[in-house]
Amino acid sequence: MDHIVGIARCSSYxxxxxxxxxxxAADRAGGLPQVTSGEVLIKANLLSPSEPELxxxxxxxxxxxVIGELRRQDGDIKVHIADNPGYIFTGEDALFSRTGVGELGKIxxxxxxxxxxxxxxAVKSQGFRVLDTAMISGRYLDSPYCVNASKLKTHVETEITGCxxxxxxTSxxxxxxxxxxxxxxxxxxxxIVDLxxxxxxxxxVLDAVVGMEGDGPSHGAPRHLGFIIAGRNALAVDWAAAVIMGYRDPLEVPLFAAAAARGIGPARRDEIVLNGADWDELPAAGFKKSSGLVRLFPTFLRGLAHRLVAISPRLVRGECVRCGICKKVCPADAISDEVSDGKRYPHIDTRRCVSCLCCHEMCPTGAMRAHKNLLARLAASSRS
Ligand code: SF4
Ligand code: SF4
Structure with a gap:
């Protein structure tokens, strides 16, 4: 099956x-599907209350x-822009004002x-491989039409975060x-493929005008890339993103391989029709990938690799504002309070920690660093 992806250069916002x-980009992707109802949901990436330039x-x-493009079809259409942030630590008003998205609500x-x-x-298994039940936003489930407006970023766990x-x-x-x-x-x-x-x-729609490189998705570095990518198949759009980020074979990324194995994304580049650029034009020179390195090892060595090429959370106390978010998001209950100089700081039980780095991702100040051991640093430098 051919997936049509449209790409257009865009030097700035x-x-x-x-x-x-x-x-x-949308035209090159074959255009947006016809709007069939009075309201369209735009699922944005509003991970945290961060300024757009970050x-x-x-x-x-x-x-x-995206709103303008939808209204080219139907000027009366209603649009709702929404996301479930990882954790709202400053309230909804700050989320919408800092991200600049609140201004759009005035339209x-x-x-x-x-x-x-x-x-x-609750959504029961629909051929799920990992989850038996998932709790999903009712608004998302009920929406007859959703535009997924995502951001091209690296991710310390999944390597790429895009569409x-x-x-x-939504969970x-x-x-x-x-x-x-x-x-x-x-x-x-x-x-993730289950969900x-x-x-x-x-x-x-993938915002790749300025993406993020390094240890994303919260604390990497902004990187100008100059593209907007669009298409009906999320994985095909992400494939173009992966090529921009320097992946010669995007199926190296477990997320892409899992989706391809279930037939919901491309399994080969020649299943994608890329309109607007040649594949060779896409890679961004010197793009810094994330530190997700374990996958570079053959499957039978990955358990060992996890121990040798370790990336783990490490607290920089001087930057910690003791908000407690890391403790709330930790899926392994590996974080407890530790009192020092009369103040409570997070303490990580390394025996329980599964190195998911959710604490790093959601820490608002960057105090919870993604610490690489020597092997991880060597491997990271060999990849960038
Ligand atoms: S890396 Fe994951 S498991 Fe470990 S302390 Fe942080 S949130 Fe918990
Ligand atoms: S490490 Fe970050 S998330 Fe955890 S308490 Fe400190 S500032 Fe908050």
């Missing part, structure tokens, strides 16, 4: 340039351009909110903890 590049969240100009017919505002519902990983955010915290509570990267990949299969979005 200038409003006019972004709108015309997004329209071009490249943690989908840029508001990309979301504005007539556009609302902004939390994806779980109508509660979550398929953005759908992980609740308990489901995410179940997915993360293992040292197996393959298990996590299968769990994705429940209700794939109708269309996907």
């Amino acid at each position: 200038d409003r006019e340039e972004t709108a015309s590049a997004l329209a071009l 490249a943690v969240t989908t840029h508001p100009e990309i979301l504005r351009a 007539g017919g556009v609302t902004v909110g939390i994806l779980a505002d109508k509660g979550v519902r 398929i990983k953005n759908i992980f955010g 609740d915290t308990s489901t995410r903890k179940k997915c993360h509570n293992s040292t197996s990267q393959k298990r996590l990949a299968e769990a 994705f299969q429940i209700r794939p979005p109708e269309f996907n």
